[in-house]
Amino acid sequence: MKVKQISIFIENKSGRLAEVTRVLGEKGVNIRALSLADTSDFGILRLLVDNTDVALETLKEGGFTVNKTEVVAVEVPDQPGGLCEILQVLDSAEINVEYMYAFVDRNAGNAVIIFRFDEIDSAIDTLQGKGINILSGEQLYNL
Amino acid sequence: MIWNDEFETLPREALESLQVKRLQQVAERVYATVPFYKQQFDKAGIKPESIKSLDDLQRLPFTLKQDMRDNYPYGLFARPLDQIVRIHASSGTTGKPTVVGYTRRDIEIWTELMARSFVAAGVNRGDILHNAYGYGLFTGGLGAHYGAEKVGASVIPMSGGNTKKQLMIMQDFGSTVLTCTPSYSLYLAEAAAEEGVDIRDFKLRIGILGAEPWSEKMRNEIEAKVGIKAIDIYGLSEILGPGVGIECIEAQSGLHIWEDHFIPEIIDPISGDLLPEGEQGELVITTITKEGIPLIRYRTRDITRIITEPCICGRTHRRLERMCGRSDDMLIIRGVNVYPSQIESVLMDIEGVEPHYMLIVDRDGTLDTLEVQVEVNEKTFSDEIKVLQSLSRRIEKEIKDLLGISCRIRLVEPKTITRSEGKAQRVIDNRPK
Structure with missing residues (x-):
């Protein structure tokens, strides 16, 4: 009954969100839902995707700090x-x-x-x- | 165990009167034989015979590393070259190296002080000492070598490099003591693991580690991963080489400086004024027995404080706190002296935080501002804002508790702070000059 969610640390600078969606898109990962929480310095992007494991691996390879929560x-x-x-x-x-x-x-x-x-x-x-x-x-x- | 019971436990009063006598002698020697010092003393209006007590030391001029460069290579030698039996030089990352010469007696004293240091660190006759300090112009290898022979340990003169061979020798020869830099000891443990062996299964029991700054946290890591007691040793080629100060194995807290040969002082690195006992500042050392190249009030640029409380080991020589940075790296922020290494120590003490950081100093109106950029990693990251904000607040608070200044923490993405081989760029100072 639990759903796996991916969270990504995003610094407040241009192009970071685009970079996340670009690497996921290249691996054929589809985003089902998302939310972005932000502070003045950084944001946390939370994603529900169709393939959590591939998304996690791809983002880590891309140098992002990610974690998985339920x-x-x-x-x-x-x-x-x-x-x-x-x-x-x-x-x-x-x-x-x-x-x-x-x-x-x-x-x-x-x-x-x-x-x-x-x-x-x-x-x-x-x-x-x-x-x-x-x-x-x-x-x-x-x- | 104490190597030289008489001198290492000399009552303070006797030790200090010995220092005064030796200080007078060295002042006379350098005034008579080193033109640089005659000039410096004359400029300051000081005659060597006017030195009557240790308090008179602060009237004497400092010696800077630059003075050694200006007198390259032999200009500060107090003895003719036919009495110099050994020449060493510092690595000198910029410009010419600094050159030091030893008379036969200097070498004997160095050997004695290294023997004292080894015994204080728990080394005995019967130990097999694997010396991985570099042999050569650098003082580390030969300094450790002769001291260990004097103690009666079996010395393996490995020098640096060829890690696989180092591990093989260490394992096959049953080495019990390792001398190298702290980072190399960890590297050896990792390299052993890659070979499928656990260095903790070796016979190693003590590591005498120095020649680079390290922290208490790194000591814990080394003790756990290498399976040894990790002892801090201090030295610099200008003063002697290794063996200026050593932690005793009994306390492992602060480095005894051999005060029958060196007089330590702590000064404010900006004003040059002597600081009250126990305060932190730049370490200044006067060599009082050296013949080849005695130095008066040499500014080491190392930041420490003198621990005056007696040590449980019984030695009467005072201790220097673990070096906390270099005065060259000091920043003055809102009037407070800040060393990047202090910030680093705060970060290293917080579980999961990486010691990669960048300090951005700026000015807002008339007020200096300090921003500390810290990388977020998988251990510290959370999907909840409040967790990250409380991490920021905790770092802010600990920096404020330690330094007394407030700063702003900026969490940044991993690997965005430049890594560098050797000296890392840690500070960006944007304040108008």
Whole structure:
């Protein structure tokens, strides 16, 4: 039920993001979702891709600092209040969200929210207990 | 074990009166025989006979490395060449090397001081000493060689280079003591591992390492990877060669400087003023027994402080703290003296942080600013901003705690700070001159 995410350290200087996407593109790695967190000096690019291992290896060879973390992909009806319901579930279980980002699944008309939790296992249990649909890595890449 | 019980444990009072006597003698000798010193003393208005106490030392002029270059090659020798039995020279990365000459008695004293140093480091008769310091113009190889023979150890005069052969000899001959640079000892361990052998299975038990600056962290690494007690030795060819100072194996904390032959002082590298006891600054050494080329108040450019507390080993000679940098590299930021090596030591003490860094000094209005660029690697990187920010804050705080100045940490991508063979460029000073 966990999805592998790649994070990349990006210095705030021109061309770095382009370089990441260029090396991944050359190896035929497809980016499913991304988010960029930034500070004045640096950013952290987080990616969900169709082939995590190839992406990791390619980026390391390209001299980037990368790591792999596990996140949870949750399917949410693309309608008002959809996200709120999930956040309330997490809140009442006192589960802290480190960060999150979202994209919309064109085929099913649902939103997919990517969550990074400190306590990933109890978060998954809580969400599933409330009947909330969690996507596996495979499902996510095949959207 | 102490090699020369009488002199190494001489009570301070007796040691200091011996220093005064020898200082007077050396001042008279250089005034009479070295034109450079006669000129320098006359310029400062000092007569050798006016030196009555150790306090008078600070009235004497300094000797700089440049003075040695200006008097290349033999100008500072205090004895005619027919009394000089050995000549060494420093590597001299820029310009002419600095040349030193030894009389027969100088060689004997050097040998004695190296014997003291080896015994302080735990070497005994019966040890097999693998000497990987270079033999040649460089003082390391021959200096260690004669001292070890004097102690009665079996010396293997390997010199540098040919690492595979070094490992074979070390293993087959059962070497118990290794003398080389700290970085070479680690290189030997790595090279052994590549050959499929573990250097820790050799009989080595002690490494006497010097000729380049190293840190406590590197000592721990060497002790773990080479399987030896790693002892720091200090020396410089201008003063003697190796054997000016040594850590004792009992304390492994600070290097005893042989004060019956050398007088150490610590000065402010900018003003040249003597600093109060225990403060950190540039080490200045006066050789009080040398005949070939005695030096008065030689500015070593090495930064250290004198530890005055008595040592558990029983020697009365004071200790120098591990050298923390070179005064040539010193920066003055908001009035505070900063050595790049101090920043390096902070970084090396933080788990996972690479010792690759760059200091960018600039001025904002009237205020100096310091930015420290630190490379992020896989160990320190996280997908969470707050983890990286807390790393930055921790480095900032530790630098502030050590140096008393605030700086800004900038995390940069790995391998973006230039690596260089030999002397790395660590500082960019953009302040208007």
